[in-house]
Amino acid sequence: MKYIDEFRSGKAAGRLKEEIAAAAAGRPMTFMEVCGTHTMSIARNGIREMLPAGMRLISGPGCPVCVTPNGTIDHAVALARHPGIIIATFGDMVKVPGSTSSLGQERAAGRSVRVVASTLDALELARNNPEMQVVFIGVGFETTAPTIAASIITAEQENLNNYSVLSAHKVVPPAMELLCRGRVAIDGFLCPGHVSAVIGSSPYRPIAEEHGIACVIGGFEGLDILQSIAMLARQVAGGDSRVEIQYRRVVRPEGNPAAVALMEKVFRPVDSVWRGIGMITASGLVMRDAYRRYDAAVRFPVTVEETKEAAGCICGSVLQGISDPRECPLFGDGCLPETPVGPCMVSSEGACAAAFRYRVSRRADIGQMHDA
Amino acid sequence: MCLAVPMQILSIDGETGVVEISGVKRNVGLQMIKDPRPGDYIIVHAGFAIQKLDEEEALETIALFREMEGLG
């Protein structure tokens, strides 16, 4: 496939592996990836196994479903129980356990919960069911938020009065800044490729310039990630901390101004709770006053049950890079992709799901990254 | 949620367009893309094109990897 296979060559991977080792020169380094799609690609390509001794690659809070706290799931469950509402959401959200239920359990109990691939489908659902209220559960980062904003603007243009959104959107840079001051010493961030396609490179500058942490915005194929790690290692070894873009074919320094404008038109920043991390200043998005009628939280006042966390799940600590999924006593034993205890095992982008899915097929060598 | 692969625009109709990868076709929102044209490669996320792929940049990166293969 064009513009994909070219980024998967085993031979070039071998070169990059050598470059990484040469740049690091035996120095210990810890890098964190902050995007679920990176987490999956790193596991799938066996990238960790290619790194020199002393170099660690840890997963951060990069899976939107995983960082969504139980309270939000419970709120969605309460809305699903409200008469006349159809819940529309992305697939992963259905399986995530809340305090006592999940959207999947509500669906099994006869409530209307529909999986959609995009807000385009959710709007169609609203048009086709004028007697019902369609509530979209909006979960995601800066890549998803503009698509939700676009749907609200379409609803306004079409005078569609039975469409609203429960906004649980989060923005990534404030969480990264908080992690800079956290328990785990991070030398560099592999910054999220598609979030950056929207926001550009400047939001990471305080992380590089004030916190002295190297930042590289990387693409998602094996070679993209290896090249990004080589760039990070060179920065750290050279005592440098800048924001560099490896994924230049998609990420421009200014991002996508049209997408940012859409997001800013509809949403404003708000303090928001991240699972396992807690409240982070200005890290969430809620609808501006002009769009409040599309805010499901305002439109349907429901009573949300008291939040309870799943006993034994250490997802919160996994999301901060403190624990490896394999350190969780429930990992693969009680907590499985089919019967997840926590969200990190539910989402296909979650660190626990990635570690579980690729545990047997962990590749010892780059030879297996197929040749283009 | 993030489809990390570039898809190619086949046709455009107002704010939406049909995109394709390996025979799989999808209808996606194009309102966030500046000046989309059939033939362009785009990155799709949750039903919308979020950025155009810069083919010149892509070819430059590919050339670098090709060079590495020669050295490897």
Ligand code: SF4
């Ligand atoms: S393995 Fe399951 S229970 Fe353990 S941290 Fe991951 S999601 Fe939570």
